[in-house]
Amino acid sequence: MNTFKPAPPKVYRWAILFCVSLAMFGNYYVYDSLWPIVDLLREDPGFSYAQIGMLSTAYNIAALLVLLVGGYAIDRFGTQKALLVFALICLGAAVLTVATSRYEVILAGRFLLGVGAEPLIVAATTVLAKWFKGKELSFAFGINLSISRLGSASADWSTSFASPLYTNWQDPLWLASAVAGISVTAAMLYWILEKRAQQQYQVGEVVSANDDKIDFKSLYKFPLAYWYIVALCVVFYATVFPFRSFAIDYFQQAHGITRETAGLLSSLLPVAAIILTPLFGLLVDRVGRRGLFMAAGAIVMLPLFVAVTYLPAGPDVYLWIPFIGSAMVPLTLFIVIFLLGAVFSLIPAVMWPSVAYLVDARRLGSAYALMTLCQQVGWAVVPLIIGRLNDVFDAGPTYPQGYAPGMWFYTLLAAIGVYFAFKLWHHDRDNARLASSPHTGA
Numbered sequence: 001m002n003t004f005k006p007a008p009p010k011v012y013r014w015a016i017l018f019c020v021s022l023a024m025f026g027n028y029y030v031y032d033s034l035w036p037i038v039d040l041l042r043e044d045p046g047f048s049y050a051q052i053g054m055l056s057t058a059y060n061i062a063a064l065l066v067l068l069v070g071g072y073a074i075d076r077f078g079t080q081k082a083l084l085v086f087a088l089i090c091l092g093a094a095v096l097t098v099a100t101s102r103y104e105v106i107l108a109g110r111f112l113l114g115v116g117a118e119p120l121i122v123a124a125t126t127v128l129a130k131w132f133k134g135k136e137l138s139f140a141f142g143i144n145l146s147i148s149r150l151g152s153a154s155a156d157w158s159t160s161f162a163s164p165l166y167t168n169w170q171d172p173l174w175l176a177s178a179v180a181g182i183s184v185t186a187a188m189l190y191w192i193l194e195k196r197a198q199q200q201y202q203v204g205e206v207v208s209a210n211d212d213k214i215d216f217k218s219l220y221k222f223p224l225a226y227w228y229i230v231a232l233c234v235v236f237y238a239t240v241f242p243f244r245s246f247a248i249d250y251f252q253q254a255h256g257i258t259r260e261t262a263g264l265l266s267s268l269l270p271v272a273a274i275i276l277t278p279l280f281g282l283l284v285d286r287v288g289r290r291g292l293f294m295a296a297g298a299i300v301m302l303p304l305f306v307a308v309t310y311l312p313a314g315p316d317v318y319l320w321i322p323f324i325g326s327a328m329v330p331l332t333l334f335i336v337i338f339l340l341g342a343v344f345s346l347i348p349a350v351m352w353p354s355v356a357y358l359v360d361a362r363r364l365g366s367a368y369a370l371m372t373l374c375q376q377v378g379w380a381v382v383p384l385i386i387g388r389l390n391d392v393f394d395a396g397p398t399y400p401q402g403y404a405p406g407m408w409f410y411t412l413l414a415a416i417g418v419y420f421a422f423k424l425w426h427h428d429r430d431n432a433r434l435a436s437s438p439h440t441g442a
Ligand SMILES: NCCCC[C@H](N)C(=O)NCC(=O)O
Pocket: 028, 031, 032, 118, 121, 348, 372, 375
């Protein structure tokens, strides 16, 4: 019997990419839906900044535990079931977070989100590798990340397009639960599409989840430059993600701007990333010098938190986001957030692909899994510290100077980032691996 099946038509690949990216959109939206309601959580249930920091950390603790298990579930159940199950877990988590005003239940909701959201990202990456390997893989990853970041931006924009919901802390989170439903629908559509494709066409093999398990015995074999990148990854994400978590509340309390305007301003970060990440990716693919670009990004980030704290606000400038809204925002805040957005585009666009230039292809999955694991540790600890600093120094609208210690802490992290970025750059000048083509690891 002839079992030959043709390759699926191109349109299938893009339809699969669209479904998986939509699932990621919902995932990022639900994660970021908590940050525009920080002030409401402080007012009504009366949570402290430290408690809100813990809501962020709970996600990372869950993600850490799940990442340690590696891609087992994806390997065992396949990407179709795995994507749907993780999307359903995210939906359950979104509903649990909003179900009651009890802190422990909200905390459990955010923990459950970590259980579903990070493996959903891994499952989505596996699907892209299955469908795009040997084709437009980097481009597909870029599109996927941009659509995911649109989820983050949309959560910020909800302060404008869904402003009537922001009279209490729960309604915006019910909206987030509905968006989690979009993820579930997208996961089902992906399942149906891929099932049909498998019946008619030859679909690529699942990249073995074993590749993503961390082989602790061989960690010492990773080159020194890889560890510099991991260190930069830890401090970079431990700065940017917690800053984003508290940003909308910080703009409201310390700079006296409305929630809508604060949401638009905060969205500049993911919006800049949506536009600039692929452009920086193209630039660096052309000119190389990855170590230099990472060092430049780290240097630009260093003064931003001090600038936002001590520089005069300056004149108001017009900020317009098409289809969403417009507002007048202080020039200093605009410049700082735009520059942070540029760094948030440059460093990830260079850092993640750089690993492929340093590590043998056969151990790339392991290298990425370890890097993500370390990322979660830094990202888990910092919101706790920032929350505690804000509480201890009485940060709030009547004492905006109380936010300064937190900003100095971000600056300290950024300085550590500069140190590792420069170590990497110098190391790179001597070894020049980050200027060469990816390690094929035959
Ligand atoms: N809410 C977004 C969480 C994304 C976590 C993920 N592990 C990650 O770091 N992705 C890369 C990125 O730059 O977003």
